[in-house]
Amino acid sequence: MPKNSKVTQREHSSEHVTESVADLLAHQEPVDYKRSVLNVTGEAWDKQKEGDEELDAENRPAWNSKLQYILAQIGYSVGLGNVWRFPYLCQKNGGGAYLVPYLVLLIIIGLPLFFLELAVGQRIRRGSIGVWNYICPRLGGIGYASCLVCFFVGLYYNVIIGWSIFYFFQSFQYPLPWSECPIVKNGSVAVVETECERSSATTYFWYRETLDISNSISESGGLNWKMTLCLLVAWSLVGLAMIKGIQSSGKVMYFSSLFPYLVLVCFLVRGLLLRGAVDGIMHMFTPKLDKMLDPQVWREAATQVFFALGLGFGGVIAFSSYNKQDNNCHFDATLVSFINFFTSVLATLVVFAVLGFKANIMNEKCVVENAEKILGYLNTNVLSHDLIPPHVNFSHLTAKDYNEMYRVIMTVKEGHFKELGLDACLLEDELNKSVQGTGLAFIAFTEAMTHFPASPFWSVMFFLMLINLGLGSMIGTMSGITTPIIDTFKVRKEVFTVGCCIFAFVVGLIFVQRSGNYFVTMFDDYSATLPLTVVVILENIAVAWIYGTKKFMQELTEMLGFRPYQFYYYTWKYVSPICMAVLMTASIIQLGVSPPGYSAWIREEAAEKFLFYPTWAMAILISLIILASLPLPLVFILRQFHLVSDGSNALSVTYKKGRMMKDISNLEDNDETRFILSKVPSETPSPMPTHRSYLGPGSNSPMEMSSAPNGRYGSGYLLASTPESEL
Numbered sequence: 201m202p203k204n205s206k207v208t209q210r211e212h213s214s215e216h217v218t219e220s221v222a223d224l225l226a227h228q229e230p231v232d233y234k235r236s237v238l239n240v241t242g243e244a245w246d247k248q249k250e251g252d253e254e255l256d257a258e259n260r261p262a263w264n265s266k267l268q269y270i271l272a273q274i275g276y277s278v279g280l281g282n283v284w285r286f287p288y289l290c291q292k293n294g295g296g297a298y299l300v301p302y303l304v305l306l307i308i309i310g311l312p313l314f315f316l317e318l319a320v321g322q323r324i325r326r327g328s329i330g331v332w333n334y335i336c337p338r339l340g341g342i343g344y345a346s347c348l349v350c351f352f353v354g355l356y357y358n359v360i361i362g363w364s365i366f367y368f369f370q371s372f373q374y375p376l377p378w379s380e381c382p383i384v385k386n387g388s389v390a391v392v393e394t395e396c397e398r399s400s401a402t403t404y405f406w407y408r409e410t411l412d413i414s415n416s417i418s419e420s421g422g423l424n425w426k427m428t429l430c431l432l433v434a435w436s437l438v439g440l441a442m443i444k445g446i447q448s449s450g451k452v453m454y455f456s457s458l459f460p461y462l463v464l465v466c467f468l469v470r471g472l473l474l475r476g477a478v479d480g481i482m483h484m485f486t487p488k489l490d491k492m493l494d495p496q497v498w499r500e501a502a503t504q505v506f507f508a509l510g511l512g513f514g515g516v517i518a519f520s521s522y523n524k525q526d527n528n529c530h531f532d533a534t535l536v537s538f539i540n541f542f543t544s545v546l547a548t549l550v551v552f553a554v555l556g557f558k559a560n561i562m563n564e565k566c567v568v569e570n571a572e573k574i575l576g577y578l579n580t581n582v583l584s585h586d587l588i589p590p591h592v593n594f595s596h597l598t599a600k601d602y603n604e605m606y607r608v609i610m611t612v613k614e615g616h617f618k619e620l621g622l623d624a625c626l627l628e629d630e631l632n633k634s635v636q637g638t639g640l641a642f643i644a645f646t647e648a649m650t651h652f653p654a655s656p657f658w659s660v661m662f663f664l665m666l667i668n669l670g671l672g673s674m675i676g677t678m679s680g681i682t683t684p685i686i687d688t689f690k691v692r693k694e695v696f697t698v699g700c701c702i703f704a705f706v707v708g709l710i711f712v713q714r715s716g717n718y719f720v721t722m723f724d725d726y727s728a729t730l731p732l733t734v735v736v737i738l739e740n741i742a743v744a745w746i747y748g749t750k751k752f753m754q755e756l757t758e759m760l761g762f763r764p765y766q767f768y769y770y771t772w773k774y775v776s777p778i779c780m781a782v783l784m785t786a787s788i789i790q791l792g793v794s795p796p797g798y799s800a801w802i803r804e805e806a807a808e809k810f811l812f813y814p815t816w817a818m819a820i821l822i823s824l825i826i827l828a829s830l831p832l833p834l835v836f837i838l839r840q841f842h843l844v845s846d847g848s849n850a851l852s853v854t855y856k857k858g859r860m861m862k863d864i865s866n867l868e869d870n871d872e873t874r875f876i877l878s879k880v881p882s883e884t885p886s887p888m889p890t891h892r893s894y895l896g897p898g899s900n901s902p903m904e905m906s907s908a909p910n911g912r913y914g915s916g917y918l919l920a921s922t923p924e925s926e927l
Contacts (some may be wrong), residue, residue, distance in 0.1 A: 260325060262522050263568055268453065271610060272519050273536045275457035276676025277510050278543045279669050280360060284640040286508070287484075287551040288545040291501055291632075295484050296490030299545070301492060301501040309779050310505040312771040313535035313736060315764075316743055317511065319752075321520035322529050323759055327684025328514035331521075341835030343684050345735050346514035348828045350680040352727040353513070355704055356720045357677065358438060359711040360638075361670035361921075362430035364663050366410060367642065371659035378405035379650040398806035402647040410642070414714040416723075416800050417817055424811025428712045430707060434838045438674050439701040442682065443694055452675065456668040463665035464546050470658070471553030480556020483631045484548060499786045502779065503729070508540055512732040512739065514680030521683065530756075551640070558648040559630035566625040567602045567669045573622060574605070582620075587612055599625065638717075641666060721798045722813070724820050728789070733784045733827035737777060738832065744772040798823055 261270040291300045323332045329343030370377055381396035381404060396404035407413050414421040441452045471477050491497050510516055520529060569592055577583040587608055592601045602625055611618050645662065652658045681700060686693055711719050743752055749772055757763040797812045813821060838844045 260522065262524070266527070269518050269519065270525060270532065270535065271453040271457040272676070273516070273532065274539055275453045275672025276515050276519065277508060277536055277540050277673075277677075278457075278460070279510075279673035280357075280641075280666065281504070281507060282544045283547045283666070283669065284638075286504060287548040288640065289504055290484060290548050293494075293497040293500060294488035295664060297487035297489050297492050298497065298501065301498050302505065303541065305498070305502050305505045305779070306537060308574070308771055308775050309502060310509050310511070311533060311537045312768055313511050313774055314509045314516065314537055315530060315768065316739070316772060317516040318520045318529040318533050319756055319759075320743065321517035322523045322527060323525060323755070325521045325525070327521060327522060327687045328517050328680065328790055329684035330687045331517055332742060333688075334419055336746045337850075338836050338839045339360070339738055339742045339746070339832075340839065341831035341833070342735055342738050342742070343514065344831035344835065345828060346512060347681050347684060347733060348831065349728050349731050349735070350513050350515070350677050351704070352723060352824065352828060354674060354677045354681070355708050356711055356723040356727075357670065358674060358704070359427075359436045359708060359716070359720055361434040361667055362427060362438075362712070363410065363638070363642065364666040364670060365430045367646070368660065368663040368667060371656050371663060374656050376646075376650055377409070378402045378646055378654055395803060395806045400643075400647065402643050402650070405646075406638070406642045408803075412714050412719050413801050415718055415802055415804075416811060417715050417718035417798065418814055423709065423713050424716070427716070428709065431708055431712050435701045435708070437671060438678060439698060441671065441675055442697050442701075451585065453672065456672040459668045460665045460672075461543070461546075462660050464543075464550055466661065467550045467551065467658070468546065468651070471550055471557065474553065474557040474652075476557045476560030478556065479551040479552070479627060480552040480559065480631065481549060481558065483628075484552040495786075495924055499783065499790075502783045503787075506733070506736070506783070507728075508544065509537065511674060512735040514675060515676030515678070516686060518679040518683035519676065521687075523775070525759060526761070528760060532544065532762060551645075554645060554648045556631065557651070559627055561651055562630050563599055563625055563627050567599055570606075570622050570625060571597050571602060573620070576872050577620065583609065583613075599627065600756045610907075637665070665822060718798050718800065722817065722821055723824065726796070727824040727828060730784070730787055730825055733780060733787060734829060734832065735779045737784065740772060740780065743846055744777065749773045767786065822924070840878050 263272070310590045320335065321330050324334050326334065327343070329340065330345045332342040333340040378401055381401045383390050384393050385391075393404065395408060399407075411427070412421070412424050415860075506512075520532075523529070570629055573592060574583065574588075578585060578588070587605075589601070589604060589608070606622060606624060608621065610619070613620065646659070649655050649662065650657050678697075678700070682693070682697055685691065686696060710716065743749070749769055752772075753764060753769055795812055796818065797810055799808045800811045802809050
């Protein structure tokens with residue numbers, strides 16, 4: 201140490217030393233350890249590399265405006281699941297009663313974990329790989345697992361966009377091609393297509409005209425050229441939106457995020473004017489309170505919350521990494537979470553209004569068909585005319601009159617009633633028919649739209665909305681892949697994005713063969729659910745228990761300018777990990793109890809049939825789960841036993857721009873150690889510190905010397921840099 205330094209002067213003076221070590225260090229000039237004798241690792245100083253690191257944060261792309269960023273997060277979190285999954289769960293699990301567990305779980309699981317991902321992404325300014333390498337190197341596999349899950353989900357999610365594109369272009373004709381069954385010629389006789397006659401026009405168009413589906417997953421049937429072309433268009437749209445980074449994808453979000461709301465509002469207004477819409481909405485909001493005590497309802501609500509916000513995919517972290525570090529991410533988390541909930545409720549209102557209209561149409565059709573049967577029985581004297589109430593008019597038969605007649609016949613002909621083959625034709629039965637996913641969008645909703653005035657217009661609007669919802673989510677999903685890979689491996693953005701889209705299109709051809717819909721079901725059910733649950737649990741543990749909740753809260757206080765509510769402290773540390781562990785256990789039990797299978801469309805029967813996956817398909821299914829989870833233990837083992845660098849092999853001392861910061865690894869034990877030293881208060885660095893160096897087995901503290909062969913050294917005081925210079 202220089203002789204004229206203040207510390208040396210104090211050593212040779214007889215004055216009683218009252219300053220703390222922190223006070224002494226505050227007066228020392230920063231020294232670049234790479235250029236000094238402190239460089240105990242023997243790492244060569246690379247001036248060019250250092251300059252690149254210093255400029256990296258300044259050159260990182262940023263959102264053009266806060267609005268653009270909020271729309272991007274909304275576009276990512278609000279997806280197809282809000283339109284066709286949430287209404288189904290609401291209908292299945294007690295109507296209005298389902299909203300209670302969903303809202304409770306959104307507050308205690310969704311909001312805290314969403315806030316956590318926004319905060320770490322904004323502060324560390326890296327994608328998922330860099331963020332978790334920084335916070336806990338041994339859990340760095342979290343980022344790689346997120347990338348793999350994003351890839352698997354992106355593969356089949358874009359196929360759904362391809363289906364929507366096909367229906368979009370088919371909507372520009374009147375009448376709509378799925379409004380009537382096709383007529384085929386059998387010699388000189390024209391007859392209705394048998395498969396269509398035994399099912400319905402919309403069902404036939406979906407399974408035969410669109411998918412040309414095979415009878416099982418084992419029957420490939422070759423590529424469906426129409427769907428292959430649509431998939432190519434879908435990947436081209438995603439590639440064009442992503443190729444310029446957030447500058448282009450952010451502008452796309454202005455349309456893709458806002459347009460669905462315009463369509464939903466238009467559909468709601470139109471739906472409320474339809475006959476029977478009120479029946480559907482009343483059915484939705486009629487609570488079945490006994491359902492709230494069913495654990496299955498809570499499990500499904502937790503799963504929906506989990507996927508609705510896009511937790512664990514890495515897209516949330518990627519988008520927030522382009523923010524300024526003083527951005528109020530707590531406000532963003534709250535806003536986006538409740539906009540997501542509002543969108544789900546809005547979509548549910550639209551769906552139930554339209555399904556109420558459809559239920560009335562189908563109920564009237566049922567009444568007419570069964571009235572014709574009764575007339576036939578009356579004409580053949582199978583039934584007596586005395587059974588028909590005198591006020592019933594068969595030319596203007598209402599559902600109420602039919603139900604009265606039905607009950608009379610059932611009472612009188614009790615012994616032979618089943619032989620008559622009459623249906624009850626109850627509106628409640630039609631409303632209780634649960635429809636979700638592709639069944640809702642491409643069968644139930646399309647059938648309802650055929651009865652709309654100006655049906656092609658509404659069809660174009662609906663499928664354009666689905667395309668936009670899908671693109672918004674796909675941009676976020678692809679960002680969960682491209683951002684961490686580009687940040688970590690420094691590859692060219694344009695080249696990697698184009699290569700990724702081409703590779704995904706080639707692999708995605710498995711989904712556009714005639715059996716492709718069954719593979720979409722497999723990937724949707726099993727490729728993401730369990731791996732993502734594990735990923736989010738480990739994210740929570742890494743921040744709350746390994747990094748430290750108190751330390752993280754303190755850093756958020758420094759970054760945001762205010763201290764987050766204690767609610768987040770307890771949810772991060774206790775509530776969320778426990779809830780997620782219960783959800784994971786329930787998911788594993790569900791997998792064990794329900795044997796994996798899928799609904800196959802049998803052409804000869806013109807009906808769906810549940811089939812179990814064959815052995816080879818089970819092998820693919822298990823491989824998907826293992827492959828998505830594999831980076832977690834693999835990276836842990838490699839870094840635990842020092843087989844690869846964990847990013848902390850160099851001395852945990854970094855200097856930058858004359859700033860110095862104290863190691864706050866003991867923050868929770870000693871409040872004094874949380875303070876950051878600086879000559880001028882305004883120069884105090886941002887609070888996220890260099891992570892606690894991992895010194896290998898047997899080392900108890902970063903302050904101890906490590907005897908590892910690579911000569912790593914721990915110091916109690918760290919000279920601070922921004923996190924991105926250490927990744």
